[in-house]
Amino acid sequence: MGKELGKAAVLAPIAEQLGNTRAAGIFHNRIKQGLETWFSARDEQGKLKSSTVFYYNDNWGTIIGYQDSHGSGPQINDHHFHYGYFVKAAAEIARVDPQWASQSNWGGMVNLLIRDFAAGRDDPLFPYLRNFDPYAGHSWASGNAAFGDGNNQESSSEAMNAWTAMILWGEATGNTEIRDRGIYLYTTEMHAINEYWFDVHQSNFHKDYPHEQIAMVWGGKLVNATWWSPNPEEIHGINWLPFHGGSLYLGHYPEYVERNYRDLLNRRNSTDWLLWDDLIWMYRAMSDPADAINQMEAGIDDSSNWLEAGNSKAHTYHWIHNFNAVGHVYRNVTSSHPVYAVFNKEGKKTYVAYNYGNSPITVSFSDGKTMNVPPGSMAVSAEEATGESLVIDDFNSSAQWDSAKNDLGEKIIRNGGLYNLESNTNLYFFYNGGNSPESFDTYINRDISSYSHLVLNIKGGSGGEEKSVRIILNDGSNHGVSLSDYGNLTTEYKEIKIPLKDFGANLKNVNYLRIEGTGTAKVLRIEEIRLSKTGTVLVYGDLDGDGIINSNDYVLISRYILEVINNLPGPYAKEAADLNGDGRIDTLDAAILKRYLLEIINEFPVGN
Numbered sequence: 001m002g003k004e005l006g007k008a009a010v011l012a013p014i015a016e017q018l019g020n021t022r023a024a025g026i027f028h029n030r031i032k033q034g035l036e037t038w039f040s041a042r043d044e045q046g047k048l049k050s051s052t053v054f055y056y057n058d059n060w061g062t063i064i065g066y067q068d069s070h071g072s073g074p075q076i077n078d079h080h081f082h083y084g085y086f087v088k089a090a091a092e093i094a095r096v097d098p099q100w101a102s103q104s105n106w107g108g109m110v111n112l113l114i115r116d117f118a119a120g121r122d123d124p125l126f127p128y129l130r131n132f133d134p135y136a137g138h139s140w141a142s143g144n145a146a147f148g149d150g151n152n153q154e155s156s157s158e159a160m161n162a163w164t165a166m167i168l169w170g171e172a173t174g175n176t177e178i179r180d181r182g183i184y185l186y187t188t189e190m191h192a193i194n195e196y197w198f199d200v201h202q203s204n205f206h207k208d209y210p211h212e213q214i215a216m217v218w219g220g221k222l223v224n225a226t227w228w229s230p231n232p233e234e235i236h237g238i239n240w241l242p243f244h245g246g247s248l249y250l251g252h253y254p255e256y257v258e259r260n261y262r263d264l265l266n267r268r269n270s271t272d273w274l275l276w277d278d279l280i281w282m283y284r285a286m287s288d289p290a291d292a293i294n295q296m297e298a299g300i301d302d303s304s305n306w307l308e309a310g311n312s313k314a315h316t317y318h319w320i321h322n323f324n325a326v327g328h329v330y331r332n333v334t335s336s337h338p339v340y341a342v343f344n345k346e347g348k349k350t351y352v353a354y355n356y357g358n359s360p361i362t363v364s365f366s367d368g369k370t371m372n373v374p375p376g377s378m379a380v381s382a383e384e385a386t387g388e389s390l391v392i393d394d395f396n397s398s399a400q401w402d403s404a405k406n407d408l409g410e411k412i413i414r415n416g417g418l419y420n421l422e423s424n425t426n427l428y429f430f431y432n433g434g435n436s437p438e439s440f441d442t443y444i445n446r447d448i449s450s451y452s453h454l455v456l457n458i459k460g461g462s463g464g465e466e467k468s469v470r471i472i473l474n475d476g477s478n479h480g481v482s483l484s485d486y487g488n489l490t491t492e493y494k495e496i497k498i499p500l501k502d503f504g505a506n507l508k509n510v511n512y513l514r515i516e517g518t519g520t521a522k523v524l525r526i527e528e529i530r531l532s533k534t535g536t537v538l539v540y541g542d543l544d545g546d547g548i549i550n551s552n553d554y555v556l557i558s559r560y561i562l563e564v565i566n567n568l569p570g571p572y573a574k575e576a577a578d579l580n581g582d583g584r585i586d587t588l589d590a591a592i593l594k595r596y597l598l599e600i601i602n603e604f605p606v607g608n
Contacts, residue, residue: 001052002085003310005034006161006242009092010315028096031089038065038086039109054113061126062143063116076143080117080131081155084162085310087114087169088244094172095356095376101173114166114178118185131159132185138192138217139185150219154226155238156193157247163189164246167338172356183338190249196222197239200256202423212256212263215239232267236260237279242310243319248341251286251329255396255425258287271295277306278316289324296320326350326382332457332495332527337363337373347389350382360602362549367495372540374602390451390531392442392513395427410443410512417517426527431517437470439516442529449507451531454498460489461523468522471498472514479505480516493527500531540604541593543573554597557590581606 012027043049054063063083064073071077090110094101101107119126131139133151139159140151153159163186170179194200196217205214215235216223226234240250251257261284265271273280277299285292296316299306307313327345335342340353340363353363355373363371363379373379393406398421404412416438418430431438454471469483481503483489487496500507517524541549543556557577559565568574577585579592595601 001034001038002082003242005031005089006085006244006310007312007315008034009089010242010244011312012092012096014314014318028093031093032100035086035090035093035106039106054109056125062130063113071143075146078141078158079143080139080162081141081158083113083117084158084165085242086110088161088165091165091168091172094169098173101169107173110169111175111178114169117162118166118181120177120181129185131162132189134188136192138189138196145219147218149221152216152218152223154216155241156189156197156217157239157241157250159189160186160193160246160249161242161244164244167246171339179338186246193239193249194253198256198260200253201425212259213239231274232264233274233276233280236264237276237283237308240279240283241276241308243279243282243315245341248329250283251323252331253425254287254328255423257283261287271299273299273306275306276308278311278313279308282316282319285320285323286329289320292320293324332493333369334366335363336365337361340365347391348382350380352378352380354378359599360596367497372603389455389533390448392444392529392531393427394528394530395421395526396424397421398424401427406442408444408446410445412443413441413512415439415441422525426525429515429517429524429526430522431468431519431524432521433518434520435518437516437518439514441474441512441514443512444510445512446510447508448500448510448531451507451533452500453532454500454513455528455530455532456496456498457493457527458489458496459491459493459525459527461491461525463488463490465489465517465519465522465524468517468519469524470514470516470518472516473500473503473505474511474514475506475509476511477505478514479503480514489524493525497532540576540579540606541596543568543577549593549596551597554590554593557585557593560585561587561590579604579606 008027008030012024012031015021015023015027037052038054041048041053051067054065056063060076062076062079065082066073072079072082087110090101090106094107099105101110103111115123115126117131118129121128131141133140138156139153141153141155142151145151163182166178166182167186170176170182195204196214198213199205211224213236214222214224215226215238224235226238229235240247264280268274281292281296284295300313326343327348327350328343330342330344330349333342333349335353337353339356340351342352342365343350351365351369351371353371353373355361355375355377358375360375361373363373365371369381371379371381391407395401401412401421406412416431416433416436417440419440420428422428429440460466466484466487466489470480471483472478472480481498483496486498487494513529515524515526541553543553556565556568560568560577568577574585577589579589582588592601592604596604
């Protein structure tokens, strides 16, 4: 039942996007009927049910669904897997029908299911985080761990489905405790998956291990097999399914996705997949969507059994073509809002956010982008790609690095230090010169005056390295800045932007960029160096440039109209104050801003 609910929960918003409200209504009703059947203890005749029902066992402090499967009853297995589908489907209903999801209606039962697999510390009915192990940093699937090798978990992606469901349910119902617990579980397990199941940085698996992933993690061993099948499609796919918006973590490292896919391809030695073609195509789309489209078009009608039980043709098509349109998941930009995504296609970023609330919100992104999102809506904002950025080096070719060339085809000169391209994804730079700087120069040899910022995707070996790093532009003379003036380094990649004007160099005649480290036994990892054109983002209604539309902005526009002040202080403030787009700033604009602040209107006539 869970997979059917999960399938409908994905299809309903796709139907909405296509304007097919009738189909969306059918899917929503199917979800409601399925959930209400399982959430009701009595049948239509008023008799207590013995199947399609959840039962609380007070001996073990758990809810068991009957009829049970995969040992979910006698062994208390897989509760986060199974119940995550129910909660995910309920979150979709909460998005469109808040009354259905209220605590006094069906929402109370959804909260009870969440408490079973991810209860808080003081829950009187359930153990704290039944399935999740904070020490291990991930969840376990077995309820009793009756094995010599300890507990185990196979489908890490179904665990992520459960944590995604908690985030969406909490956001949709205003339950920040459930939402924030889900965020902790999601982000923590995501990192564990990348380390233990996938080893995306190639630092954990033994050097002689022949594959790119592990299907099952145990307390005492790693196993590249499933419980039920030796097929490579299932060995790989069990840690991908089900695909949904919360699956985007799978695409955080496109170069790893390529390695994982190639490993599967080598094991099958053909794209004539035995089963689960849809999952393979969807995973493929996160590294090479064009190839995914070609495979799908060649095989979509060849067989009736290529669909995994929790998926659909419509979702497969929708997923693959969306990746073809927006490119790769872009993990280097984060957001202040929990329901968001950022993609990058050849330098063009696409920002997406959903607002579950009843009032408009402004979503901020870590690269300075802001986006107004109307209530109950998804907002999408795409940058223009032409000339927006110039990649100096993204360190994805060891052959290129060995030949001392960057992505511009210009030379690289190493001035001390140790260097290594790790998995063709980033540059490892070790500097150990003490008081003598060690560095490398990556040549540019061109006019860069049309760009505004130098952008580094960078992290430290242990954190704090920014204090010992200088960035230099050479125009015949060296012009340097300290990295610490622009951000602190941690052990996670972050995007640091340095205004080019801060160097004081002649930008029309730049020879090279130098990255220089002074100190003993320090490490930088650099994923990308590029130049960008980053202008001020115009936010209509934000007249003082503080990123917030509030009563201060209304006071400013009123004073401006009354000629008490002559200029508005924010960047592009005059343009931002023309809320009706008539080319004037007058009492009509003030009235619109006032109505917005009073929540009488949700958006301005311009700048939507």
